[in-house]
Amino acid sequence: MNLSKIVTILLILGFFGYLIFLAPKVERPTQSTSATISGVVTNHIGDTIKFYAPDSTYIAVLDTATGVFTIEFEWDTAANVNFFHGMESTKMYLQPGDDIKLTIDTEQFDESISYEGSDESSYYAWQYITNENSDFPNISEAEDDVLDSLFDEYYKPFLVKAESFKESNSIFYNSILAGIEGSKEYILNRRSALAALPQPGEAAIDFTYPDKDGNDVSLSDFVGSVVYVDVWATWCGPCRAEIPFLHDLEAEYSDKNVTFIGVTVDVEKNRQVWLDMMEEKDMKGVQIFADGWSQITKDYAINSIPRFMLFDSEGNVSDLDADRPSSEEIRPALDALLVE
Numbered sequence: 001m002n003l004s005k006i007v008t009i010l011l012i013l014g015f016f017g018y019l020i021f022l023a024p025k026v027e028r029p030t031q032s033t034s035a036t037i038s039g040v041v042t043n044h045i046g047d048t049i050k051f052y053a054p055d056s057t058y059i060a061v062l063d064t065a066t067g068v069f070t071i072e073f074e075w076d077t078a079a080n081v082n083f084f085h086g087m088e089s090t091k092m093y094l095q096p097g098d099d100i101k102l103t104i105d106t107e108q109f110d111e112s113i114s115y116e117g118s119d120e121s122s123y124y125a126w127q128y129i130t131n132e133n134s135d136f137p138n139i140s141e142a143e144d145d146v147l148d149s150l151f152d153e154y155y156k157p158f159l160v161k162a163e164s165f166k167e168s169n170s171i172f173y174n175s176i177l178a179g180i181e182g183s184k185e186y187i188l189n190r191r192s193a194l195a196a197l198p199q200p201g202e203a204a205i206d207f208t209y210p211d212k213d214g215n216d217v218s219l220s221d222f223v224g225s226v227v228y229v230d231v232w233a234t235w236c237g238p239c240r241a242e243i244p245f246l247h248d249l250e251a252e253y254s255d256k257n258v259t260f261i262g263v264t265v266d267v268e269k270n271r272q273v274w275l276d277m278m279e280e281k282d283m284k285g286v287q288i289f290a291d292g293w294s295q296i297t298k299d300y301a302i303n304s305i306p307r308f309m310l311f312d313s314e315g316n317v318s319d320l321d322a323d324r325p326s327s328e329e330i331r332p333a334l335d336a337l338l339v340e
Helices: 005-024 120-131 144-162 170-195 236-254 267-282 295-299 328-340
Strands: 034-042 048-052 055-061 069-076 080-086 088-094 099-105 114-116 209-210 216-218 224-230 258-262 288-291 307-311 317-321
Touching: 048 224, 055 069, 069 170, 114 170, 120 288, 144 170, 170 209, 209 288, 224 236, 224 288, 224 328, 236 258, 236 328, 317 328
Parallel strands: 034 099, 224 258, 258 288
Antiparallel strands: 034 069, 048 055, 048 080, 080 088, 099 114, 209 216, 224 307, 307 317
């Protein structure tokens, strides 16, 4: 090997040696593990703001004179958080290192909220208002062959606006796509469940659950009587609010051919809470335990409670979304079934 080649090799080795051992170290930026949120709340309600994360709650104290607040907390992931003030909430998106400034007027809330430092949170705010002000297509009555076009037309603005995140925040962008697909799936499943429901005059779908003593009770046990079913839970405020009205209704029809059935969707660990509430509230009628969102909620497409249902004395459906005990319409509905 000639001298020039040796010199060249030494120079190359020397250069790499410089890079490894002698060149100034370039520090890699440290990933922040905190986030800061500050802002101003106009017409504030109380003196705190809460941020509900998947596994933590962060509370900021407001200056009651100015409505100004600021909070910094440990945050090492990218995730949605819910901003709460008063009785309302809105969704935000938070990443490590974020310094977000928001303003909001509680008299308008979602219509007024504005963010600096979080384009993702601004998207959520826009998404909510746009969705609220848009007419969702009547999927339940649409023909199968037009469903895709109806979905495409409705969701197009959301997808177009989300395109801005395709490169800058692909995780957020993909979450928007997944959310839209999940929404479509839910709507289609709901459409199928509603279409499968028995119609008025058709035979009811039977259900069987244990009572407080462990004895199985079925809807079909009461063929020959008008049946008013209350699907509820001890943790459901609107359900509990109906109990006094239900008591009045039961007393008024105590000598009539009407059976009142309460079906709780409380889970097994809350069984004692259910038993205690029945005693505390002196609950009448037939009370049975469904142990969560079990088969009755699937068969009758129940996704919110309380749900009241009416069945005639022949065991057929009368109304699967019957009026509540507190309504003025429930008595005429019961009376009509009693004279059939």
